[in-house]
Amino acid sequence: MRPFLLLTPSLVYLVVLCFVPDAIMLAFSVFEYRDGVIYPGFTLEHYIKFLTDDFYLNILLRTLYLAVGVGLLTVIIGYPVAYFLVRSRSRWKGAVLMLVLMPLLASVVVRTYGWLVLLEPQGLVNQFLGFFGLGPVTLIRNYTGVFIGLVHVYLPYSILSIVASLQSVHPNLELAAQDLGAGRFEAFRRVTLPLTMPGLVTGFALTFALTLSAFATPRILGGRTVHTTATQIYDQMLFLLNWPLAGAIVVIVLVISLLVIWVTGRASASSGRAVVV
Amino acid sequence: MRRRSAILAFALIISQFGLACGGFAPSGQPAAKPTLPPSGQAEPPKAAAPVAEPKAAEAPKPAAATAAPVAKPTEAAKPVAKGSGEVIVNAYSAEYEDIFNKYIKEPFERETGIKIIYDPSGSAAEDYAKIRASGGDPGWDVDAVTAQEAIQGAKEGLLLEINETNTPNLKSFYPDMRMLVGNYGVPYEIQYMSLMYHKAKVDPPPTSWEIMWDPKLKGHVLTFQFANILGVYHMIMAARLNGGSLENVEPGFQALDRLKDNLLDWPQQSTQAVVFMERGDVWAMPYWDGRAHYYVDQGLPYDFLIPKEGSIPLVNSLIIPKGAKNVENAYRFVDFWLSKEIQRSWALGYTVGPGRGDLDFPEEFKKRHITSEEDIKKMGPPDYDYIAKNRPAWTERAQRIMAR
Numbered sequence: 110m111r112p113f114l115l116l117t118p119s120l121v122y123l124v125v126l127c128f129v130p131d132a133i134m135l136a137f138s139v140f141e142y143r144d145g146v147i148y149p150g151f152t153l154e155h156y157i158k159f160l161t162d163d164f165y166l167n168i169l170l171r172t173l174y175l176a177v178g179v180g181l182l183t184v185i186i187g188y189p190v191a192y193f194l195v196r197s198r199s200r201w202k203g204a205v206l207m208l209v210l211m212p213l214l215a216s217v218v219v220r221t222y223g224w225l226v227l228l229e230p231q232g233l234v235n236q237f238l239g240f241f242g243l244g245p246v247t248l249i250r251n252y253t254g255v256f257i258g259l260v261h262v263y264l265p266y267s268i269l270s271i272v273a274s275l276q277s278v279h280p281n282l283e284l285a286a287q288d289l290g291a292g293r294f295e296a297f298r299r300v301t302l303p304l305t306m307p308g309l310v311t312g313f314a315l316t317f318a319l320t321l322s323a324f325a326t327p328r329i330l331g332g333r334t335v336h337t338t339a340t341q342i343y344d345q346m347l348f349l350l351n352w353p354l355a356g357a358i359v360v361i362v363l364v365i366s367l368l369v370i371w372v373t374g375r376a377s378a379s380s381g382r383a384v385v386v
Numbered sequence: 387m388r389r390r391s392a393i394l395a396f397a398l399i400i401s402q403f404g405l406a407c408g409g410f411a412p413s414g415q416p417a418a419k420p421t422l423p424p425s426g427q428a429e430p431p432k433a434a435a436p437v438a439e440p441k442a443a444e445a446p447k448p449a450a451a452t453a454a455p456v457a458k459p460t461e462a463a464k465p466v467a468k469g470s471g472e473v474i475v476n477a478y479s480a481e482y483e484d485i486f487n488k489y490i491k492e493p494f495e496r497e498t499g500i501k502i503i504y505d506p507s508g509s510a511a512e513d514y515a516k517i518r519a520s521g522g523d524p525g526w527d528v529d530a531v532t533a534q535e536a537i538q539g540a541k542e543g544l545l546l547e548i549n550e551t552n553t554p555n556l557k558s559f560y561p562d563m564r565m566l567v568g569n570y571g572v573p574y575e576i577q578y579m580s581l582m583y584h585k586a587k588v589d590p591p592p593t594s595w596e597i598m599w600d601p602k603l604k605g606h607v608l609t610f611q612f613a614n615i616l617g618v619y620h621m622i623m624a625a626r627l628n629g630g631s632l633e634n635v636e637p638g639f640q641a642l643d644r645l646k647d648n649l650l651d652w653p654q655q656s657t658q659a660v661v662f663m664e665r666g667d668v669w670a671m672p673y674w675d676g677r678a679h680y681y682v683d684q685g686l687p688y689d690f691l692i693p694k695e696g697s698i699p700l701v702n703s704l705i706i707p708k709g710a711k712n713v714e715n716a717y718r719f720v721d722f723w724l725s726k727e728i729q730r731s732w733a734l735g736y737t738v739g740p741g742r743g744d745l746d747f748p749e750e751f752k753k754r755h756i757t758s759e760e761d762i763k764k765m766g767p768p769d770y771d772y773i774a775k776n777r778p779a780w781t782e783r784a785q786r787i788m789a790r
Contacts, residue, residue: 144775164785332651336785336789344613344781347512347515348612349782350518350538350778
């Protein structure tokens with residue numbers, strides 16, 4: 110009884126601010142839409158349109174590639190940083206932790222505009238490349254720019270979730286493996302890595318879901334010609350006034366996110382068990 | 387395992403937040419019944435402080451010609467009643483706000499005692515999305531938008547009717563324009579799509595819209611997204627250039643596809659073009675005559691003109707959302723903006739055409755802006771209702787063409 114009471118405030122908050130809007134979008138997704146006006150009714154045409162029309166299907170697929178790519182890269186480059194943060198006794202540890210957390214202190218919009226300045230055709234990156242006689246490379250208003258920006262924005266989430274799982278792996282386990290004849294790399298590969306797999310998977314799932322719904326970074330770095338599911342929902346809501354199609358996209362994205370979370374949750378659970386057994 | 391799923395679920399919920407906000411809209415209903423405001427200006431004031439304002443200028447004009455004979459000519463000469471409270475007005479940002487404060491807000495507050503709260507957020511299309519999302523109660527009383535939103539709002543029953551009874555000054559407005567916009571918006575200013583060009587880079591001045599497709603201008607041409615009606619107009623003009631029309635826009639989209647090679651950018655808001663003008667990067671683009679004139683006056687090396695193929699007039703409208711809190715003040719504010727004196731000072735201040743044809747302007751001004759019914763007829767106003775109906779599909783088509 111009492112634990113349930115403790116949950117009540119946050120549950121009310123979540124139900125009101127998350128499930129209600131989602132339910133509204135779900136309702137809209139089956140309404141009819143003709144000549145800019147919405148009519149109540151029941152139709153699946155918006156789902157069919159989104160999943161069969163090349164233009165929209167492409168947006169979905171590219172957003173998924175983007176989400177998988179960002180998820181994998183943040184985990185891959187985040188792992189060494191997390192490892193350093195947990196295992197190192199360096200006096201720079203605090204500074205590195207600050208560096209990792211710092212991006213979270215500034216708004217996504219501010220950080221993304223920073224990237225815009227760096228990646229512009231006359232930006233710092235291209236000036237640097239020009240110094241070596243290379244470039245200029247187009248790094249904004251395409252998926253490359255969006256990818257770079259998103260990896261930066263979501264890297265802390267990956268690092269923190271890997272840190273959490275690394276902390277639960279006692280260093281003595283690695284030492285024991287080395288005692289039993291494993292090299293340092295072997296010990297890492299066969300003991301630490303499998304034990305931290307749940308953290309890796311969580312980090313991936315987290316950045317995947319965040320990327321799938323990212324709006325500011327794709328809009329700012331991708332401009333108006335790069336579309337992701339989130340920017341498409343925005344455009345449909347505000348400019349095409351096609352709320353039913355927007356609703357259908359919301360539902361599809363939500364289902365994909367839930368599926369990925371479910372699958373990765375199962376995967377990390379079974380990988381965790383395998384190690385324990 | 388549990389805890390991890392909880393964290394994940396939380397992250398997911400947070401990530402879905404931005405996607406899922408919105409509200410119920412009373413969609414698809416027939417237009418709402420006209421709600422008449424509690425008598426505002428139309429009624430003779432009881433305890434009026436006699437302020438001698440040029441409202442009297444309207445007195446000699448007979449109100450016979452058009453319909454509703456509700457507002458008697460004599461009433462126009464009445465002294466102005468002091469009001470109270472506030473009216474929340476949503477319009478545009480940047481230079482528009484400064485000009486609004488000077489030519490509308492300041493005289494209105496002085497004359498009526500009603501306070502204006504100005505909200506510059508959102509483009510016309512974004513404002514409309516908010517009106518729809520809130521079921522006609524977006525938190526403001528009057529909104530400056532284009533004719534398209536006024537027509538769309540009437541269709542979805544989200545606006546209050548604005549007619550000669552509740553807004554007497556409307557009777558002097560261009561009847562054709564009023565017909566085009568309908569009874570749920572007033573055409574408070576009329577602009578047109580001009581061709582703006584860089585004086586040094588495009589010399590001699592262009593004579594045709596075709597200049598934008600000239601390979602010599604590669605990378606120095608702008609057009610706008612269809613979220614901005616300017617982009618839609620430009621496509622319609624491109625259709626006309628290539629043997630199409632409003633009803634046959636296929637050639638327009640093909641031309642838009644060809645224009646891609648020349649494009650410097652594809653911005654949404656017209657203010658986003660300013661930075662390209664300041665850098666001298668844009669050499670030719672469609673631009674509203676009001677803003678074009680403003681930036682020419684600011685000393686930028688640009689000028690604007692109507693090419694030989696003509697242009698398309700833009701009717702900007704004031705609308706009152708159905709859920710407006712200060713209805714009486716809203717009607718009063720709209721009527722104030724439509725008065726002869728304010729129409730003229732706004733036209734000169736923002737360098738745009740007024741919504742009525744009975745005003746005197748300097749010759750130089752008349753040459754550059756729409757100041758008479760003949761000007762409008764010459765340009766040929768498009769079927770705004772048809773555009774409103776097709777705009778969503780056109781916007782989608784344009785997205786496809788421009789997508790990478």
